[in-house]
Amino acid sequence: MDFSRNSADGVVTLRIEGELDAVTIPDLRPAIDALLAERHPRIVVDLSGLRLIDSSGVGAVVFLYKKAKEYGGVVTVLGLRDQPLSIFKLLRLDRVLLA
Amino acid sequence: MGSVAPGGTVCVEAPGDIAYRYVVLRAVAAVCKLAINEVCGRSVPGDGFTNQVVSAVGEAFNNIALHCYQDRPTDIVRVRMTIESNVLHLTIEDYGASFDPLTAGLPDLDALPESGLGIFIMRSLMDDVTYRPGRPNVLSLLKRIRECPAELPGLSGKGTKNGLLQE
Numbered sequence: 629m630d631f632s633r634n635s636a637d638g639v640v641t642l643r644i645e646g647e648l649d650a651v652t653i654p655d656l657r658p659a660i661d662a663l664l665a666e667r668h669p670r671i672v673v674d675l676s677g678l679r680l681i682d683s684s685g686v687g688a689v690v691f692l693y694k695k696a697k698e699y700g701g702v703v704t705v706l707g708l709r710d711q712p713l714s715i716f717k718l719l720r721l722d723r724v725l726l727a
Numbered sequence: 728m729g730s731v732a733p734g735g736t737v738c739v740e741a742p743g744d745i746a747y748r749y750v751v752l753r754a755v756a757a758v759c760k761l762a763i764n765e766v767c768g769r770s771v772p773g774d775g776f777t778n779q780v781v782s783a784v785g786e787a788f789n790n791i792a793l794h795c796y797q798d799r800p801t802d803i804v805r806v807r808m809t810i811e812s813n814v815l816h817l818t819i820e821d822y823g824a825s826f827d828p829l830t831a832g833l834p835d836l837d838a839l840p841e842s843g844l845g846i847f848i849m850r851s852l853m854d855d856v857t858y859r860p861g862r863p864n865v866l867s868l869l870k871r872i873r874e875c876p877a878e879l880p881g882l883s884g885k886g887t888k889n890g891l892l893q894e
Contacts, residue, residue, distance in 0.1 A: 650745050650789045680752075682785050683845035690841045711778040718851055719844060720836045 631656055633663070640668045645677030648685030648712075660688060664695050671696055672727070676707025681715055693725060736809045743804040743821055745792040748785065751806060755784045758808045759815065766813045767875035774876040779852040780815065780868075786845035787819050787828075787866055795823025795864070805863070817868040825860035 629652035631644045640663065644656065663671060673689060675681075693703040704727040708716055716722045739754040741747040759777035763770040770777075784806065791804050802822040809816045828846040850856050855869040 647749075649748070649785065650793060651748050680781070680785075682782070682789060683842075683848055684789065686844060687841040690839050694839060694841070710773045711782060714775070714778060715782060715848065718848065721839070724839065 629655060631659060633659065639670045639672055640666075641672045641674050643674040643677065645679075647680045648675075648678055648688070649680060649682040650684040653684050653688055656688060660692050663692065667699050667701065668696070669701050671701060671703045673703065673705045673725075674707050675705055675712055676709070678708070678712045679710075681712040686715060686719060686721065689725065690721070736807055738805065738807045740803050740805045743788075743792050743796045743801050743823060745789070747804075748788055748792070751788055751804065752781050752785055755806065755808065755817075756781050758810070762810045762815050762872060763876065765810060766872045771876045776870070776872055776876075780817070780870050783849040783852045783868060783870075784817065784819065786849040787868070789845055790826065790828070791819070791821045791823055795821050795826060797824075799823060813872040815870045815872070817870075819866040819868070820863035822863050825864050827858045827860065828866070829856065829858055 629644065629646040629648060631642060633640060633642045635641070642659065642663065646652070648656070671692070673692070689703075689705065696703045703725070705716075705721075705725040706727040708722075708726065713722075716725070737754070737758050739751055741751050756777055759774075759780050760770045763774055763776055788804060792801075796802065803820075805820040807818045807820075828849065831843075831846045834840045834843050834847050849868075852870075853868045854871050855867075857867045859865045859867075
């Protein structure tokens with residue numbers, strides 16, 4: 629799993645590639661905590677390069693969404709396809725999180 | 728790609744440690760490709776059948792590595808996969824604490840839960856799930872190939888009509 633973040637026009641984009649699962653979540657967690665600590669009003673999670681996600685990965689994205697919402701922030705997800713998209717649809721997260 | 732002997736079984740065994748998740752899932756994905764190829768005549772990357780089986784086994788492996796072997800010496804996880812006709816049978820064995828996934832309640836998806844989703848994913852994606860506690864615990868999964876990958880040109884091939892398998 630690789631991830632990067634950049635900011636443009638008041639939007640912070642967190643791009644995650646590869647696998648987002650129980651193996652890789654510990655590596656991503658500090659980046660999520662940092663985003664929340666900085667209280668960004670608009671966060672985009674770009675998952676267009678994501679190949680595989682599991683319940684742990686979904687939990688991390690939902691955690692980011694819910695915690696940002698607590699301070700009035702908005703989190704949206706874009707770029708889902710294949711296995712990650714099917715998991716988001718199964719969990720009915722596409723109606724809440726997808727841009 | 729070669730064909731699969733009817734009823735042939737593939738077995739992969741790994742330590743029940745989360746670090747071995749990808750080793751197991753790669754083997755599962757490879758067997759799924761063989762199954763799709765056997766039924767449909769060819770396979771394509773990212774087919775739904777493979778994605779669903781890999782997702783389900785991944786959740787089962789997580790559960791064993793993170794919970795069943797928690798606070799006890801890590802033993803093995805053994806995954807057996809058998810292709811019969813258009814059905815993939817999997818058994819996943821472990822020697823950790825027993826936990827019957829069929830006793831888990833359904834998550835309230837409207838509440839956007841952050842945990843407790845793995846068993847729901849596994850049960851939702853498989854056609855049948857059974858569990859037998861013991862030494863080892865045995866989780867059995869069954870998945871039918873109901874259609875061939877839509878991206879395939881020439882879907883009128885092996886046993887299909889408009890991509891759907893003939894029962």
